[in-house]
Amino acid sequence: MNNKDNNPALHFDTIAIREGQVRTEFGAHGDPIFTTSSFVFKNAAEAAARFSGEQPGFVYSRFTNPTVAAFEQRLAALEGGEQCVAFASGMAAITAIFAAFLQQGDHVVCARNVFGTIPVLLTKYFGKFGVAITFVDLADQAAWEQAITAKTKLLFVETPSNPLGEVADIRRLAALAEKHGAKLVVDNCLCTPALQLPLALGAHMVVHSATKYLDGQGRCLGGAVIGNKTDMQEVLGYLRSAGAAMSPFNAWVFLKGLETLRLRMDAHSAGTLAVAHWLRVQPGIEQVFYAGLEDHPQHALAKKQQRAFGGVLSFRVRAQQKKDGEGRAAAWRFIDATQMLSITANLGDVRSTITHPASTTHGRLSPEDRARVGVSDNLVRVAVGLEDVADIQADLARGIAAL
Numbered sequence: 095m096n097n098k099d100n101n102p103a104l105h106f107d108t109i110a111i112r113e114g115q116v117r118t119e120f121g122a123h124g125d126p127i128f129t130t131s132s133f134v135f136k137n138a139a140e141a142a143a144r145f146s147g148e149q150p151g152f153v154y155s156r157f158t159n160p161t162v163a164a165f166e167q168r169l170a171a172l173e174g175g176e177q178c179v180a181f182a183s184g185m186a187a188i189t190a191i192f193a194a195f196l197q198q199g200d201h202v203v204c205a206r207n208v209f210g211t212i213p214v215l216l217t218k219y220f221g222k223f224g225v226a227i228t229f230v231d232l233a234d235q236a237a238w239e240q241a242i243t244a245k246t247k248l249l250f251v252e253t254p255s256n257p258l259g260e261v262a263d264i265r266r267l268a269a270l271a272e273k274h275g276a277k278l279v280v281d282n283c284l285c286t287p288a289l290q291l292p293l294a295l296g297a298h299m300v301v302h303s304a305t306k307y308l309d310g311q312g313r314c315l316g317g318a319v320i321g322n323k324t325d326m327q328e329v330l331g332y333l334r335s336a337g338a339a340m341s342p343f344n345a346w347v348f349l350k351g352l353e354t355l356r357l358r359m360d361a362h363s364a365g366t367l368a369v370a371h372w373l374r375v376q377p378g379i380e381q382v383f384y385a386g387l388e389d390h391p392q393h394a395l396a397k398k399q400q401r402a403f404g405g406v407l408s409f410r411v412r413a414q415q416k417k418d419g420e421g422r423a424a425a426w427r428f429i430d431a432t433q434m435l436s437i438t439a440n441l442g443d444v445r446s447t448i449t450h451p452a453s454t455t456h457g458r459l460s461p462e463d464r465a466r467v468g469v470s471d472n473l474v475r476v477a478v479g480l481e482d483v484a485d486i487q488a489d490l491a492r493g494i495a496a497l
């Protein structure tokens with residue numbers, strides 16, 4: 095079923111369930127998983143035509159597979175993009191964008207507050223090939239404008255950011271990129287298309303770690319890039335050569351995840367807002383960071399740009415004394431006193447998770463860089479799952495009592 099051609103009026107939930115479905119000759123109602131490495135051709139001429147791209151069709155599962163294609167078609171439709179290319183992980187998808195669109199002497203402006211592995215990838219690996227990088231605070235429009243040069247090819251931002259939930263103005267960044275002949279890439283991992291559509295706001299490409307909310311139950315790694323056909327041909331060309339392909343089994347898990355995406359994102363958002371309001375009036379909690387709170391610095395922008403505020407919040411706990419190491423000790427006491435929340439850095443799961451960013455996800459940053467992105471030693475992050483909110487609050491209350 096190709097909804098875009100046949101029925102342009104279908105709504106988000108319908109696309110999430112029906113788009114890209116493959117019906118085999120057996121009439122199976124569920125989506126089949128095509129576990130095959132290669133595809134058979136009728137004759138040598140057909141093989142040649144498929145390999146050269148003259149004839150559409152499947153060739154080899156490193157770059158073409160029907161189950162993966164179903165996932166790509168569905169996610170492209172949900173993001174409102176022309177085409178999607180799936181990858182083995184979010185980082186593989188991000189690497190593909192850099193490899194496909196950058197060359198020696200090019201420049202990238204990247205938000206300082208992106209997923210921690212991205213600055214390592216850019217500086218340590220792409221830096222080696224002569225790519226220059228400038229990091230800026232995502233909410234500081236003037237900083238983006240100052241950083242951009244004639245050599246800038248990509249602007250890269252994750253919004254909202256993790257763990258502090260800062261929000262970048264996608265429309266303004268897209269206009270800035272456009273003016274300088276650069277492309278804006280938005281990591282839409284924390285909102286997903288259920289809450290935010292960066293392409294409709296002018297972004298040139300969207301990238302996903304499917305590992306998080308697209309799966310939604312913490313089972314599989316995967317990634318995806320969505321954009322126009324011309325750009326996606328470059329990304330697909332890189333995948334064909336570099337090989338970090340999504341497995342058909344994982345694609346099937348993500349297809350199932352997409353079917354409930356909007357319902358889950360609304361439930362994550364409602365639960366997180368309730369926990370944020372509750373947390374901010376508890377003793378021992380200095381500050382709660384969540385764009386859904388009215389006094390968050392980008393609350394108005396988030397409200398305009400997103401349908402809801404997502405499932406990640408963070409907060410600073412009060413240390414008993416102002417001694418060195420006391421902030422971290424208090425945060426660790428809090429985390430260790432919880433009994434239900436899972437101590438793990440993953441997010442986007444039905445299970446709530448709790449983590450200490452300064453010693454885990456942001457542990458490889460220098461203390462100065464951590465301070466610049468606001469990841470203090472007394473900061474705790476919670477990715478709110480879909481358990482009953484009362485039970486999540488009761489568990490967090492154990493942490494508060496341990497402070």
Ligand SMILES: *Cc1c(COP(=O)(O)O)cnc(C)c1O
Nearest residue numbers: 183184185209281283303305316
């Ligand atoms: C997890 C994550 C990534 C990396 O994705 P993997 O699937 O772990 O490779 C990229 N961006 C964001 C925002 C993430 O949370």
